[in-house]
Amino acid sequence: MTDQTARDLMNPGAECIQAHETLDRASQMMRDMGVGALPVCTDDRVSGIITDRDIVIKCVAAGHDPAKVRAGDLATGLVWVAADATVEEALARMEEHQIKRLPVMHDNRIVGMITEADLARRLPDDQLAEFVHRVYARS
Template sequence: MSCGHPHETARDVMSTGVDCIPAHETLDRAAQMMRDDDVGALPVCGPDDRVTGIITDRDIVVKCVAAGHDPARMTAGELATGLVWIPAEATVEEALARMEEHQIKRLPVMDGHRIVGMISEADLAMHLPDDQLAEFVHRVYAKS
């Protein structure tokens, strides 16, 4: 799949200003941060400020609330899933491939050990031609 501009990088298409939730914070706090930032996912950071995983609004609902756990007691670190990320200088094509391979809709963008942004479907919608966006969405939502 070829992308819009051939020299665009992950840094070019990502959203900036990503807040990281500390692993020790509770899921009710994570939900409040998601609401305040108008996002559906947050990277989870350890005590050294390194990203250790990511949590989504769906994770909170399905893996905490629906499972009978208390979001005021369960921590972001307990719920965080494995971290899939892309270097800031990677091509958009590489980012799309990573998202398709792992069937994820949000991809943290890293510069060294620091998170500098996040690529979401909305970001891709602003940068990809409609046919390429449709192909990406089909591949990410396809069941293996």
Template sequence: MGTGSMRKTARDVMHRGVQCVGEHDSLRRAAQMMRDLNVGALPICGEDDRLKGIITDRDIVVKCCAEGVDLDRTTVGQCAQGSLIWVDAQCSVEEALQKMEQHQIKRLPVIENKRLVGMISEADLAKELPDDMLAEFVHRVYATT
């Protein structure tokens, strides 16, 4: 990593103003929010306003629609799977990239004081990283295991 990017933190590169979908909201509601917000993933928050997971458009289509689940009766919490990966707002961009590469994820929630404050996506990284670093990141995230 170049020295300029190593000084940056997750907070510096994250997208602020992230909206959550409730864990008890329907899959249809999540899909509508994604459409309205023009995003491919939403963080899932519980009634305590804490991060519970992430649901992607792919989760809804491949894991739910293709299996014939009722989009109005199935909750986001029922469909979301996998472990929750996140970073602290003060961690370095390098640490955030390592987590994304290690877990082969394209979106990473950013937490501060146990609350969601932002999300790092490929688009955010594309704005902040030099081309060679971005290319290396994309190669590692999309590499097959």
């Protein structure tokens, strides 16, 4: 795996939701694309990420209206990896931050996203098992 990069693992073509868009729009985009997370952008710059769980827990369960809350209001800090980073660097970043989705950037633009499904498809079983243990075993 030493020759593979984050670009080899990622699902290309991550689509952003603009920070001013509402969470109901984010939910519709996630449904239409079959994804559980969207990068949040202001113009062409990625400023964070929002997940389906963020929408449920931080908006709906908190009694807020997803038609009034903006994606930028819930976007969490951006953890990312360069497209030419090694697979090991990408996994280390995900483990360090206990995240299951990792945006991949090239020239300050998002070019894709690495998800658990991508790891399951592309990593050898032993490397996948080690990653799962490290991410899920920590409290």
